[in-house]
Amino acid sequence: MPLAIKPLIDLADTDRDLQTYIYARSHLERQIDTARSVVDQHQKSIEQKNNELEILASECKEVRNNIQMQEELISRLDGQVPKIRNEKEFAASKNQLEEARKILGMMEDKMLNLDLKKEDLEKEIETIKSQFDESNSEFQRETSGLLKKQEQAEKKIAKLQPRRTRLLKKVPQKIKRFYERCQDSGISTPICAIQDRSCSGCHTVLLPQLVNELMANANSHKNCPNCSRILYFPETEEK
Ligand SMILES: [Zn+2]
Known part of the structure; x- marks a missing residue:
């Protein structure tokens, strides 16, 4: 005949094991988090730089559109030159063309600046990406043992928790x-x-x-x- 105390002892043993694994799990989690923080930092700065790049790209697109419109305006003005009938019209057309070309020049300067900025940013992202890859493989190397242990603790907890519930049902209500x-x-x-x-x-x-x-x-x-x-x-x- 099984002892009445037996379920209580089993429950106590299960609880002790469960607590050991729960403690081990949270300890491992902290260790892994610390190791991951460098990787996370790089990841975050890649995201940030990519956002900046996106903003820059849309700015470039807008300037490029404006340049195209300006070029169309200039070719329209150029096309009107043969139809000029007098000195006054000639002077006006010349002024318009000069002004349009000046604006185009400014736009092209702006475009050049943006392109340079974009190039720098892309280089920066490449650098951070290689730092990320490096830190990530270092993280994998460092934590492969920890991750395995964490997985084992997780499995043990998954087994012990239902066992605990089962045992708890066997003991008297008062206890x-x-x-x-x-x-x-x-x-x-x-x-x-x-x-x-x-x-x-x-x-x-x-x-x-x-x-x-x-x-x-x-x-x-x-x-x-x-x-x-x-x-x-x-x-x-x-x-
Ligand atoms: Zn005591």
């Missing part, structure tokens, strides 16, 4: 409530074994009477007088 109250208030091991005649949760030395009572009946449990954890007598302690 279950006590158990949950303890964990809510930060006691992660509400059930613990007697070790060296002490509570293994708070390390208080227990009265011989209590130890003897639990030793005599392996199927029973009592609360620790100091921390009120549920105490049981482990089989190995008898030897």
Whole structure:
């Protein structure tokens, strides 16, 4: 016949393992995050520069359109020259053409500036991209072990969590409530074994009477007088 205390011990063991893996997981997460921060920084600055490039490209497009329109205006003005009939019209046409060519020149200067800026920005992006690739492969190298460990912890947690739920259903309601109250208030091991005649949760030395009572009946449990954890007598302690 299985011991009534057995589900409680199993639950305590499962919880202890679960906590170990949960702690390991968050520790690994922090380590991985730290290693990733350099890569993230490069990634972010690539995105930023690409946005700048996009803005610059649309500016270039606008200026190019304006240049085209200006060139069309000039060729229209040029086409009107043979139809000129007098000095006055000739002077007016000359002025218009000069003015249009001057504006075109300014637009072309602007275009040149934008092209240079674009070129610089593209070079900068290339540099950041190679820095990103470098830091990324370094990150992969550094963290491949950590990522594997994280994956293992994740798998263990996925197995232990449903096991915990299953075990918790097996214990009496009263103990279950006590158990949950303890964990809510930060006691992660509400059930613990007697070790060296002490509570293994708070390390208080227990009265011989209590130890003897639990030793005599392996199927029973009592609360620790100091921390009120549920105490049981482990089989190995008898030897
Ligand atoms: Zn205790």
